[in-house]
Amino acid sequence: MFGKTIGTGLGTVSYVVLLTALMAVTPDALAVPSFARQTGMACEACHTVFPELTHFGRVFKANGYVLSNLKQVRDVSPKKEQLLELSEFPPLSIMAQVSYTQMKTSVPDLSSVGAPGVAQNGTAGFPQQLSLFYAGKIAPHLGGMIQLTYANDSGTIAIDKTDLRFADEVLLPNNGTLTYGLSLNNNPTVQDLWNSTPAWGFPYASSNANVSPLASTAIAGGFAQSVAGLSAYVYWNESLLAEIGGYRSAQQGVTNSLTGGAGPLDGTASNVLQGLTPYWRLAYEYGWGRNSLEAGVYGADFKVLPGSASGSPMPLHPPLNRFKDVAEDVQYQFVGDEHLFTVAGTHIHEAMTLDAAFGTAAANPTNTLSTTQLQATYYYRRKIGATVQYFSTTGSTDTLLYPATAPGDPGVVTSANGSPDTRGWIAEANYLPWLNVKVSLQYTWYSKFNGAGKNYDGVGRNASDNDTLYLLLWFAY
């Protein structure tokens, strides 16, 4: 688990809260009506139901979000070079999520040491998130999706998912096509075309007022919005995608301790990527009739300098912690006029080499972590639908990385046996009165949480106590 390595015993609870806040930003997703305004096409062209993409939506994204059917303001040079091609109005959208979260068993109230009560159960998020998008064409061959989000847990506005793309297309012999492009983005897999990879995977929205398990992989949002990555890709005949890129730390709200400027990063920053983190992706999609089947692999190799995550400011030099993620994904879609059906899943294997954390924040020099998610979604006429997901996390036991409850502490976000193993199901029912408005009822069951089903934290909390009911109103305009 990437994030946990930055914690030491002292900051366990506050760190987990921080991690939870970070993750709350990560799984959100969107439908962006400005794309519909730009193309003149209804949501259904690019989405089964937002945010899941259809084949057309994948092609639109690979081509840089630039397909436009709007009047353009133009400028050309005397040599007929295009100098400007500007849509007549900017591709702006807003998105809101309003939610209500009820946990099966409330968490302890820490406000009164020695006589703890329980925290109020039933959290209203109003809004849970409010986002502003610039989503659409910027110039010929250049487009982007830039999300700015207010979230209720941070109480501030921050940069969210961002993907700027340059793309062009050439014709090949026998009417083949080759799209080639660059993506400049802030979250590994946010640039991906399928909904089987982490950034756009299910659950598309989830509670930020529940208890999250200790472990997750680095590529599944561990560095979301704190990196800048540039990747180059080719997309052959709208079926084979090959992409390679690199990520570098681009932390928000961090300043250099000497100059007070936005950089360079120094030892007061946490979890800084050393050099360039390589990212790679290979996927193939086969389409027939109303069906499509995709299978792919992706991965990244994060070398992380802990800096102040070591417990106090530490110069940014080795030893470091390394998280090597290799993943497979698969997605099947049937897109009918009345019935829509999707099965998608991914398995991520993470190999950790914890040279920096070993002995202080990790009991083992190396660890492994595997996550599996597999979900099936059905929609009737894009109006009513449901998704069921199975999720599982397994990994090596590490009593420092996944620490036990300290004497007198309330537990909940700990693991009595040092195991990250977590398993459960999510069931979600959705109703869309209109294609840009979704009402969701989601329930998450845990059969295992941080290593055990019963008394996982050693102070009496069971995995099922973290079961969560989540009601969401989600719309975009």
Add this chain to the structure above:
Amino acid sequence: MHIENQNRGARAALSGRRTATPLWITCGVLLVTVSSGSHADETDLALQLRAEKVAITVCGTCHGRTGVNAQPKFPVLAAQNANYLAAQLKAFHAQSRGDPDAIAYMWGMASELDEASMTALAAYYAAQAPQAGRSGNASEIATGKDIYLHGIPSEGVPACSSCHGVDAHGLKDFPRLAGQHSQYILKQLASFQSNMRNVAIMHGVAQNLRLPEMQAVAAYLEAQP
């Protein structure tokens, strides 16, 4: 036929050009988007090349790069009557064709097309090799053939062939139906019945058709070369 021959001539000219300069290099500097803007000074060849690239890279995602596709939601356009295609693009542009997929997809896609682009796109598809006929349920196809060629006089349904041709290749402004996806034909007949696609002559033809009869005609047409 005159129009199709003309377009095949244009296609041959394009092929010749491709030999001299690879098409993909030429196209690399052309516009990608459908948005047409002003192309008043564009030569016929440049217009054709642009239309070809748009057809392959934009329209092709749904309709297939040469107008033959495997997605029955979207019609086969290969070898379609150019007059008919241009008329449909104009109807999408004017938002006068109102079946659901036309509204969701084509109203937007055609909104900024100018007449020259519509004509060039129509010519591109008219010049493509047609979809081969596909096999289906033999008895359904036989029933469909009978309805297609002779109508159902007792129900006041005229023969489809009188307008669409005995070979279903289309006549003048009437579209080619041979090789079309049966699911697409069924959906269009339903849209004519409900008048969402408001074409008086087809509303009159389709209003008395029952579902099994429509299915039979659609199966017959999908099987035709």
